Amino acid sequence: MSAQPLARLAGLLADPTRAAICLALLDGRAWTAGELAHHVGVVASTASEQLSRLVAGGLLVEERQGRHRYLRLAGPGTAALVEELAAFAAAQPGDAAATAPAPRNLTESVRRSAEARARTCYDHLAGRLGVAVADSLLARGVVSDDAGLAVTRPGRAWLAGIGIDVDVDQPGRGRRPLVRSCLDWTERRPHLAGVLGAALRTHAMDAGWLLPVGTGRALRVTPGGADALRDVFDISLDDLAPAEP
Amino acid sequence: MSAQPLARLAGLLADPTRAAICLALLDGRAWTAGELAHHVGVVASTASEQLSRLVAGGLLVEERQGRHRYLRLAGPGTAALVEELAAFAAAQPGDAAATAPAPRNLTESVRRSAEARARTCYDHLAGRLGVAVADSLLARGVVSDDAGLAVTRPGRAWLAGIGIDVDVDQPGRGRRPLVRSCLDWTERRPHLAGVLGAALRTHAMDAGWLLPVGTGRALRVTPGGADALRDVFDISLDDLAPAEP
DNA sequence: GCGATACTTCGGCCCCCGCCGAACCGTAGG
DNA sequence: CCTACGGTTCGGCGGGGGCCGAAGTATCGC
Known part of the structure; x- marks a missing residue:
């Protein structure tokens, strides 16, 4: 057709x-x-x-x-498409014989890289930091996972409390989803994208919690950012260290 | 990478x-x-x-x-990927000069075809019927669109009442979403996919509301199905007629 | 202006890939 | 068995596409 x-x-x-x-x-x-x-x-x-x-x-x-x-x-929308395809491709064993003999696990060097710790993914946060933020918001009920992600009513207030406004009233249908799950390449677990994901990243950058490293996608947590992440999301920097193999 | x-x-x-x-x-x-x-x-x-x-x-x-x-x-998951890519491709003007000179509107013959009226899309309903069902469930609050689709608590009871059980407890994370939006090619509006979408189609087929037409994806509404669609979803067959141009 | 820099256009090379027809292999059914 | 049929393999053909280097065009800084 x-x-x-x-x-x-x-x-x-x-x-x-x-x-x-x-x-x-x-x-x-x-x-x-x-x-x-x-x-x-x-x-x-x-x-x-x-x-x-x-x-x-x-x-x-x-x-x-x-x-x-x-x-x-x-x-x-384009970014979401590319992300989705890339995640699907990475998750696919594909022709197991044709792909590199590399096992399912990432190499040590990748796992320890700055990008694996914290990076941007189009306009939101990814890497272990992104996943940790997603876990935190799920754990405290700001975002629910009851059949697709959604921002809860108390969650909206909580977000407003830390200075993030996610106005639900936007130009008509077909708009960008408020919160969307995006599969993290390095963690193979979801982080938050969509309007909320973008707002979180913007807020973290504006507040000086995170700084870009060099010209890549990697991010560095500032000293003040470490305090803020602990206070606001209950994330300690140790959480961003690669898990032991 | x-x-x-x-x-x-x-x-x-x-x-x-x-x-x-x-x-x-x-x-x-x-x-x-x-x-x-x-x-x-x-x-x-x-x-x-x-x-x-x-x-x-x-x-x-x-x-x-x-x-x-x-x-x-x-x-x-594969079906969702193909659907999404195809919908994106169809929505893209792309190289306006390279693509067919066909305007944004579908041709009359397509709009009036059986497939445009009601068809399956992998394992759920699509076409004008699929969109009408989605609209109906949104209108009566069975499904909410508060930042991503979700089945409401009363909605779950309502579905159980018509014989559709969507058990939320399924094998761990990464499972198939309960309800997912799928952009309809012919209508350019979303219809329902995911577990709920599949359950709706299965129910409609099992109950004899819909029958496959020939070997294609098109579906025919049976007389009994017309009554059921009216009673359950408040959809009249007139809703499935193509809108006037 | 004049040279450096960023990008584009062009020609040519080569490889890959999609297609078909013809021969081949297995199963189904008398 | 032997034929019919669905599917696969193989050789060969043609086209398209990605790559580069060289030449060309536009812009910036001096």
């Missing part, structure tokens, strides 16, 4: 270079064409072509400033 | 033939290799190869019986 559009969309992500570009852009920021080319390991001309394809296909949007071409994902 | 698996997964759906196969299997049934070959318009040998790829990639599972090879989607 509509196989053509499906194949066209899937085709955009079917190439390792383009896939890597989309994954890099999952950090929610705008990258220049050159940065992306270097990041995914192709020459500038190649990246230019692929980026044009992705823009034409509607997955990316571009913004030209002077001699720079900034690219970012077209929106939260 | 994990571009390779993503590209591999997307690559499975990046071919029109394979995409059409997956869309056909969205009806939730098992098809034989020959049926699929004929349906998507390729010769048997071609289909055989593509089917093997899809099975190796984990999207499809096969079951051999005698000289037949039955194929179906690997599970609800």
Whole structure:
């Protein structure tokens, strides 16, 4: 019935270079064409072509400033799609023989990396910190998991108390979900996305709890942030250390 | 980081033939290799190869019986992924110039087709009937849309009253969501999927309210079904007529 | 202006992939 | 058995797509 559009969309992500570009852009920021080319390991001309394809296909949007071409994902919906596909692909054993012989477990170096500890995932928090925040909100009943995630009524008040307003009245249907589960790659457990996830990250960054590390997606917890995370979410920094094998 | 698996997964759906196969299997049934070959318009040998790829990639599972090879989607999660991608692709204008000059509106013939009226979508109801059921359950508070869909407490009792049990206690985390929104292709509005969606369809079919039409995904409302839909969901058959243009 | 920088366009290479037809293999059914 | 039928394997064909390097265009800084 509509196989053509499906194949066209899937085709955009079917190439390792383009896939890597989309994954890099999952950090929610705008990258220049050159940065992306270097990041995914192709020459500038190649990246230019692929980026044009992705823009034409509607997955990316571009913004030209002077001699720079900034690219970012077209929106939260696009990010959600890429996230979901990537999580599904990572969860799939796939052709067990064809995939790398790496066991289900992540390598030690990955598990101990800064990104595994705390990172952004498009516009929300991920890594062990993201999962810990999700657990905390579930544990204190701010978010319920009664058949799909939802913000509870007392939860809304609690969030308002710490300075996060999630106004439920937004432009009509088809809007972005208030809270959404997003499977964490490194933890293989869900963290929070959606409007609430974005608000939490924004709040944490604005309050100086977290700082970006270098140019990647990794985040660093500030001293003040450590106190705040403990007081507000009951998360200790020890929780962010990788579990022993 | 994990571009390779993503590209591999997307690559499975990046071919029109394979995409059409997956869309056909969205009806939730098992098809034989020959049926699929004929349906998507390729010769048997071609289909055989593509089917093997899809099975190796984990999207499809096969079951051999005698000289037949039955194929179906690997599970609800796979169906959800295909649905989501297809809906996203259909919603995307994409390269407006490259896609067919067809306007945003569906053609009259599609809108008036049996499939647009009522059909199955993997294991739940779709089309105008599916959307009407979703609207009905939302209107009477059986399902709430307070930031993600959820079955309400009174809603659970109401469902039990009409003979649908949605037991919330199931094997651990990562289970299938109780109720999930699935964007309807023809209506471009959400209908209900997840455990509840499947239970609704099963109930409607078991009770003889709906019958499959031919070999496709289309459904026909029986006379008794029309009464039941009116009494239970307050849906009249007129609601299933295509809206005037 | 003039050179550096960021990006794009073009040509060409190569490989991969989807398709088919023909031959082959197993099962079902007389 | 022997035929019919569903499915698979294989060879070969054609097209498309990703990659690069080189040349070209636009912008910035001096």
